[in-house]
Amino acid sequence: MDKTTLDIWVGLFVAIGIAALMGLAMKVGNLTSNTLGETYSVYANYENIGGLKPRAPVKSSGVVVGRIDNIKFDTKAYQAVVTLKIDKRYPFPKDTFANIYTSGLLGEQYISLEAGGDDHFLKEGDRISKTQDAVVLEKLISQFLYNKATEEPKK
């Protein structure tokens, strides 16, 4: 095996490796979207976050605009405090709604941002005041049963 043939093979090997890595990063992973951008953090308080987990997506109109950074518990207000990291490319007004929805019926939960009409925009460290908790299945069922029970006498 002479020197040049060896070099060609090794070069090819490294090139294929890098190509595989790029392929993995782009097609398989989500390198092209949010990790390349700079983000700003805002906070939101919830009575019940349901099954929301860190790194869950933050979407607006169905498009991923950020990620949940972490979820903490506030012992003074007895509420969950969620840190959202939003891509700097997408500014949101101060009266934005941050609601917890579920993907599909039993899928993972995410935060959906619905923009309001305020002239001032959210800055790093701001708090979103308009929040809607996650829908808890048990509450829904008990609500349904309660409604059913109160309906009956009308017959």
Added chain:
Amino acid sequence: MTQKNIVEIENLSFGYGNRMLHKGINMVFPRGKVTAIMGGSGCGKTTILRLIGGQIKPKVGQVSVDGKIVHKQDRHGIYELRRKMGMLFQHGALFTDLSVFDNVAFPIREHTKLPESMIRDLVLMKLNAVGLRGAHKLMSTELSGGMARRVALARAIALDPDIIMYDEPFAGLDPISMAVICDLIRTLNDALGATSIIVTHDVEEAFSFADYIYFVADGVVAAEGTPKELSKSKLPFVHQFVHGEKDGPVPFHYNAPNYKKDIYESV
């Protein structure tokens, strides 16, 4: 000031664990001479070469090469000393992934910055000295034992060393190859003005080219002298070795209990 003796071994003792291989060896190797170290198998002859090369450290005593004590040198110092030595290992120890040419060129490429054209000339010269210039393109795995050893010799002298060491150079060779190596040891030594140290147990060969011989037995130098002196020696050990006698100070029987008892006991 160049000393008369290029290598001096003083009161050397070496061993593994509790077992002492050498118990106080004294040898000197004068410049320009061919000296042989002889003795039975396992008496520590090869170990002496390793001690000279600094691969192992003595427990007692010292080895000095060109006035410098070997085991006191730091890494840089040892490498400097080794640049003056060339060693021929028992089966050649050629680098199996390199060709004959690259094997001989190895020390030159590692230690000098000579251009390839000069290296080529040097390598072919060295190969010519051992008679294998035509084989320079072969891979080291394609060589016969005798040829491999000659290439290893060419590699050992590639940098014109002051000391050439041979570890059992005749082991397993046919008579022709033996004669070739014999001749080369003497010729190269004189042509390069080097000092040669040969470890062997081939009596006839050693006696034919050596200037001085050391006999090692039981961890000490049992006898020493010129070949002429030794062949006339009355010392029983030397006599047994030189004349190849079956039994003598080195016994035929390995330590065993009484023969009659051994046979009749197992009933």
Added chain:
Amino acid sequence: MNPIFKILSNLGNQVTSRIWRLGSAARLFFLTLIYSGESFKRIHLTIREIYFTGVMSLIIIIVSAFFVGMVLGLQGYYTLQKYGSSESIGVLVALALLRELGPVVTALLFAGRAGTAITAEIGLMKATEQLSAMEMMAVSPIARIIGPRFWAGVISMPILASIFSMVGVMGGYLVAVPIIGVDHGAFWSQMNVNVDFRFDVVNGLIKSFVFGVACTIIALYEGFDAPPTAEGVSRATTRTVVTSSLTVLGLDFILTSFMIAH
């Protein structure tokens, strides 16, 4: 009483000798790092070794990855469809490969193929006194023989693991989309959304890098330390595979716990 004593002392001996060897291997590792300058100044030595450890392992890696990916696709589909989530097959294949199977299986295959070759080669060089000869010619065998092979293994492993993961995903795709009939778009888009570059791809790379260091050093040490006989070398190659495999699996657990905790 005596046989019990013997077993205990044997056990103790095994433990102490293992610890001693670990220390010895660590020493070789540090010496290799110190002498690494040579491996990069004479880059061609390293390139040559990358060919023998990396390029020569390509075939076994690619074929294995293909089969593993296809099996993941098959098994994954039949389990996911019970929960109506067959469209997540892409996610399952990708995550399984990127996080675990890619680095680990590649490391195991690497230890078996390249690791044993390294051990045998170095063991043989020791047995035929080539390493001694090099030392006597004032060339450090660590700088010239061990170093390049170490860096070659460390560089080759992440490359091989990436290739494994990519080929595995393609194998999974082949089974899921054309053969079973999962929607092409769903396969890739679900995967895209649920695979995170930092957590999955990069962590997988970190794992394969660590495995590369471990497997290569083990292979080099076993060869370097092998008794210079035929039997010694053959035992050493077996030890390389066993030790590498166990180390990789153990490290995998440690690394995974680390990564999940963060």
